[in-house]
Amino acid sequence: MPELPEVETIRRTLAEHVTNIKIEEITLFWPAAVCGWENTDFTALVTGRRIKTIDRRGKYLLIRLDEDLTLIAHMRMTGRLNYYRDHQEPEKHTHVVFRLEHGEVHFSDVRKFGRIQAIPTPLCISESSLSKLGPEPLEAEFTPAVLKERFGKKKLSIKAALLDQHVLAGLGNIYVDESLFLAGISPQRGVDTLSEEEISKLHQAIQSVLQAGIDAQGTSFRDYRDANGEKGWFEKALQVYGRGGDPCNVCGQILERIRLAGRTTVFCPRCQR
Known part of the structure; x- marks a missing residue:
């Protein structure tokens, strides 16, 4: 399972490619890999939004979109988020493809434990599993x-x-x-x-x-x-x-x-x- 150093590395390498880039289209090959907010479909919520920043909390990636929406991505055991500059044919275990203004991001997961949840940014801490996490071990406040x-x-x-x-x-x-x-x-x-x-x-x-x-x-x-x-x-x-x-x-x-x-x-x- 990716731990803090692996998730932080994914955050940094993904942010290099997708910051301030719009999500133009989403293809779901396994719909259970994503979760929308309340009764709103994930694809409808996320398509057309622009990626502003990517943060990390513990083993979770927080992909901040415009209009106060956040994607909480947890890789679990075998999840991956890969960026491709050009069109890439999905692999066997690719569950979601985000087609961007420039390039694509593929979410794949052999074990099918990973998830990407869309949630309003003001609620992403209080209304998700992030609310129960302990302190960040690399922050100055951790003594x-x-x-x-x-x-x-x-x-x-x-x-x-x-x-x-x-x-x-x-x-x-x-x-x-x-x-x-x-x-x-x-x-x-x-x-x-x-x-x-x-x-x-x-x-x-x-x-x-x-x-x-x-x-x-x-x-x-x-x-x-x-x-x-x-x-x-x-x-x-x-x-x-x-x-x-x-x-x-x-x-x-x-x-x-x-x-x-x-x-x-x-x-x-x-x-x-």
């Missing part, structure tokens, strides 16, 4: 004190807490495992056992790992591509994720792979106490 507050008195493993989008927005399995490794914290630890110093180290690790992921334009194992169809290269920097059974790059200990919080989790039993 160690905020992280401690978000953990509260939860009786959860640190892995489960960081995967919870209500606690912190944008993190998924890849960047949680990598952040915990950098912070030297076992994913099995309870959040209620973390010291002030450990929370501070974790806060710094989260921000460092996410920024490194963005700088590398994301991690491409299988489906993820940016809006230009390009892969990210953060895979080359991964210390633990996907490396269960391999030696730790720091201490040489064999990395353990376990099931935790419903997800495959990899960590170093020596470096992460």
Whole structure:
């Protein structure tokens, strides 16, 4: 699933092509991929609108259109938004084609979990799943004190807490495992056992790992591509994720792979106490 660095990379690469460009026509190959507002058809709502800006909130893209309409796009497991300068024949799993003044944007999704929702901009936070998201981990307002507050008195493993989008927005399995490794914290630890110093180290690790992921334009194992169809290269920097059974790059200990919080989790039993 695209996480914060991947979605941010899609945002940046898509914005380069579509800012201030009008949507002239929409073709739906799988209508369930989109959702209109109340009783208004998605195509009728969106056609003719101009794309003003593209923002991001957690793992969601917010495509701001004129006349106070926003498209909330969630890639889920395998969703993609690709820009093509010229006409492109839809692929097998292309569900929506936005034909623009200049070029096309194709929304494709092999697993069919992704969605694009049209909603009035003033309501896009209060009347959508965005309303329950935790803070943005790369904003200046996100401090160690905020992280401690978000953990509260939860009786959860640190892995489960960081995967919870209500606690912190944008993190998924890849960047949680990598952040915990950098912070030297076992994913099995309870959040209620973390010291002030450990929370501070974790806060710094989260921000460092996410920024490194963005700088590398994301991690491409299988489906993820940016809006230009390009892969990210953060895979080359991964210390633990996907490396269960391999030696730790720091201490040489064999990395353990376990099931935790419903997800495959990899960590170093020596470096992460």
